[in-house]
Amino acid sequence: MMTLNPPPVRGNTPAPAGRDTRRSRRTPVFVAALLVAAAVGAGAAATAEPAPAGAEPGRVHVSENFDGSALPAGWRAVDGTWRVQNGRLYGTSASSSQNNKITFGTYLAHFRFEATVRFESVTASTRWAALGLDVPATGATPWWIATMRSGSTAANGLEFAERTTGDAWNVTETAAAPTAAGTGRDVRVAIEVHGSQARWSFDGREILRTSSLRRSGTAGQALFVNGATVSFDDVRITELAPSALLRPPGSPVAVIAHRGASAAAPENTLVAQEIARRGGADWIENDVQPSSDGVPFVLHDATVDRTTDGTGAIRSLTSARLKTLDAGSWFAPHYAGTRMPTLAEQLADLRTRGGRLVLEIKGAHTRAEVSRIVAIVREQQMTDRVLVQSFEVDVLRYTRELAPELPLGLLRSTLDADPVAISTELGLATYNPSSAALLSRPAIVGDLHRAGIALMVWTVDTPAGWRQLDDLGVDGIITNRPAELVGWNAAQG
Incomplete structure (x- = not known):
């Protein structure tokens, strides 16, 4: 049942501007293995993925169209400038060093996070917006995000990434989107999370998966901007049943x-x-x-x-x-x-x-x-x-x-x-x-x-x-x- 001809292996990307795509770039097996051996020995912090009491698959926990003039109740602008205007939520980050965020929601083991995202302006095409998948209300690290760059057709245009307690990036998967987000264009993004698993859809098409999320058991959701002004609309979080095998x-x-x-x-x-x-x-x-x-x-x-x-x-x-x-x-x-x-x-x-x-x-x-x-x-x-x-x-x-x-x-x-x-x-x-x-x-x-x-x-x-x-x-x-x-x-x- 086993063949022994070594296949190519993808490498993890250690920085926020990750360069190795999960499904395209290939590295030699034994070079990757040297990195792997060190990683296996290093280990990582343990996390649990408890199912919340009274889980209700199908329940809509967040549904926000920003029709008012103030931030929705329970939404916390941790850093940066966040405002509601003309039926959208606007977030601004002046530079690439500012990972500005607004937190909301509650811990869910299984959920779908959807939003309409539009880059209004960017300092560079590498700048990004993100949906926070496991983010403490205070914004403290560690947290996990699904990132989209304005230049989304780059090899690392979409990413799953962790900001570690050491304030470093751990980018686990990257991929290119089929079209450019650019500026002034609405893009509908959706992330479906099942415990440590997540699937990324861009304008209705699944592009990227991960099995590497480390869940806190307590943190909620967030929106992020980096080096850009981004507007968000139709934010919706729906609780899901545990992932089926079909x-x-x-x-x-x-x-x-x-x-x-x-x-x-x-x-x-x-x-x-x-x-x-x-x-x-x-x-x-x-x-x-x-x-x-x-x-x-x-x-x-x-x-x-x-x-x-x-x-x-x-x-x-x-x-x-x-x-x-x-x-x-x-x-x-x-x-x-x-x-x-x-x-x-x-x-x-x-x-x-x-x-x-x-x-x-x-x-x-x-x-x-x-x-x-x-x-x-x-x-x-x-x-x-x-x-x-x-x-x-x-x-x-x-x-x-x-x-x-x-x-x-x-x-x-x-x-x-x-x-x-x-x-x-x-x-x-x-x-x-x-x-x-x-x-x-x-x-x-x-x-x-x-x-x-x-x-x-x-x-x-x-x-x-x-x-x-x-x-x-x-x-x-x-x-x-x-x-x-x-x-x-x-x-x-």
């Missing part, structure tokens, strides 16, 4: 990184996970099995022989012994010393640095072993970012009993006689067949979708294969080449 019409297929970016780095390691994340993967896929002392580790094979310098069955080795093994040299000398992560370590990395996990419980597990896995997912506050899949029906039944909040996927090498029936029986969110199995009976895509069940198909690494599955309307593709599939998605428009 693919929205017109959206690209979800990219699921098989054992991380396993064509570019040693599989099922944190460096493979980081490369996949930087390449734009929507999900990381892994394999979990216990050590002899019951600690879940991330490993595909029943033994450590192929992917480490050790020997023996994972279930016969202690966690202490497993942590001494070199899990990188087999792939390339550059990765010497890479360690097998525990499930807890992998989840902590996803929680702090961004991303969602398709967690495969590999092989037969007892109920107690599944319970240990569930407990770790909960301890890491990742229940809203983990989907559990397995070939083992008993494993899925145990998971459903122990953690009904976790979505489930059934892996299949050959199709069941009635995929909808078994999906309904097991309470599945996804049915996950091999590509060959699905192509033997493609009509099941419609059958499953009509039953509200998504399809994540494995493991496909070629554009021709992606095209077949995309045409069938599958919801996600598991691939060893996530960065290439991200780029392929973008090329389809």
Whole structure:
């Protein structure tokens, strides 16, 4: 199921004028890996994503047309000049050093933030306006924004970015808009946020995604201006239900990184996970099995022989012994010393640095072993970012009993006689067949979708294969080449 020809990898942009686009610019794998290794070691602050009490999907929390003459109640002009005039809200920032903001709203785990934005004047085409996605009422850092430059067709015309507690920029994704915002033109922008995930739409077209938002659990929304005078109208914030796994019409297929970016780095390691994340993967896929002392580790094979310098069955080795093994040299000398992560370590990395996990419980597990896995997912506050899949029906039944909040996927090498029936029986969110199995009976895509069940198909690494599955309307593709599939998605428009 795995190919080992390294794909290109996108790099993170460390400054506000980020230059690497998520879906276009490519950098050599091993150069990116040097940066990744340092990033993985550095870690980041932990954040939680609690669902607010009394969540009300569909409720409109903010709807403002600025028909009055004063700032709306509850809106706080933190810095800069903000005024309501002629049915619009105007914000002014005199220079590129001023990230002026007005805050409002309340914390929402899942919401859609829409606004009509018009640049009235700019000091340069690089200056920007932004929708604040997670911003304290005081404007204090850290905060997250979705940025649009006046010169929006530049490679970094649209961005997702964080202003850190150190007052530095962390630009996670960039892209070019299809048309220039310019000055004097209304642009309708919308950001759909689901926990750490966000999708950016520009004049009704989805352009950019991120899985890297770190949510505060307390902060609300904001509008920003930088080196410009910008007017805003028709600001609307609508609470959404938690993200469904079914693919929205017109959206690209979800990219699921098989054992991380396993064509570019040693599989099922944190460096493979980081490369996949930087390449734009929507999900990381892994394999979990216990050590002899019951600690879940991330490993595909029943033994450590192929992917480490050790020997023996994972279930016969202690966690202490497993942590001494070199899990990188087999792939390339550059990765010497890479360690097998525990499930807890992998989840902590996803929680702090961004991303969602398709967690495969590999092989037969007892109920107690599944319970240990569930407990770790909960301890890491990742229940809203983990989907559990397995070939083992008993494993899925145990998971459903122990953690009904976790979505489930059934892996299949050959199709069941009635995929909808078994999906309904097991309470599945996804049915996950091999590509060959699905192509033997493609009509099941419609059958499953009509039953509200998504399809994540494995493991496909070629554009021709992606095209077949995309045409069938599958919801996600598991691939060893996530960065290439991200780029392929973008090329389809």
